Amino acid sequence: MKLYDLEPSGNCYKVRLFCALAKIPIDLVPVDFMAGEHKTAKFLSMNPLGELPILDDNGTILRDSQAILVYLASKYASEAWLPKDPAHAAKVMQWLSTAANEVQHGPGDARLVDLFGYKIDKPTTIANSNAILPIFEAHLANNQWLEMGRVTIADIACYPYIGLSHQGGVSLEAYLNIRAWIGRIKALPNYIAMSGI
Numbered sequence: 001m002k003l004y005d006l007e008p009s010g011n012c013y014k015v016r017l018f019c020a021l022a023k024i025p026i027d028l029v030p031v032d033f034m035a036g037e038h039k040t041a042k043f044l045s046m047n048p049l050g051e052l053p054i055l056d057d058n059g060t061i062l063r064d065s066q067a068i069l070v071y072l073a074s075k076y077a078s079e080a081w082l083p084k085d086p087a088h089a090a091k092v093m094q095w096l097s098t099a100a101n102e103v104q105h106g107p108g109d110a111r112l113v114d115l116f117g118y119k120i121d122k123p124t125t126i127a128n129s130n131a132i133l134p135i136f137e138a139h140l141a142n143n144q145w146l147e148m149g150r151v152t153i154a155d156i157a158c159y160p161y162i163g164l165s166h167q168g169g170v171s172l173e174a175y176l177n178i179r180a181w182i183g184r185i186k187a188l189p190n191y192i193a194m195s196g197i
């Protein structure tokens, strides 16, 4: 199973981290992002959005880190990571959507501006961060993990761009519960880091 990968990408890191934690063997295929390899015909045939990560599991080609987490958890990991019960599964999915939307467009995009020079309106990314981080903080005041009282793919999807907030000038200083949650994730068996986190 191949993961077309970019080391500094939090979206790629979600997948690398989950595979490490769930002990799913994966071959990392580094993509020359700076040269635009992800926009070549070969890559656009796998993901017309021209984005990474892309998973190739013996011909099953998937884009979007959240979708990839769902696939890997359902196919190769214990049900603990993604419950089958509809209400519990949907609770986890809520956070996957939050990862792709509010977290991406808050601390994720703030980092894209500061670290990689993306032309995204920085004040909007800060406002978005200031809107979503208190919601995590309040939720984590009463919960050790985002759902189920244990680590699930909800935590793995939301963690990278929150953990990398400082790289976009978003401080987690005031968010004690978020920082404690980050500490719990880092303490998981088989945890792997990425640069900056």
Ligand SMILES: N[C@@H](CCC(=O)N[C@@H](CS)C(=O)NCC(=O)O)C(=O)O
Pocket: 006, 009, 010, 011, 012, 038, 050, 051, 052, 053, 063, 064, 065, 066, 100
């Ligand atoms: N929703 C997608 C977003 C993927 C995404 O935006 N990937 C970035 C790297 S982190 C990318 O490839 N961007 C293309 C570009 O900037 O050219 C996911 O969660 O995987």
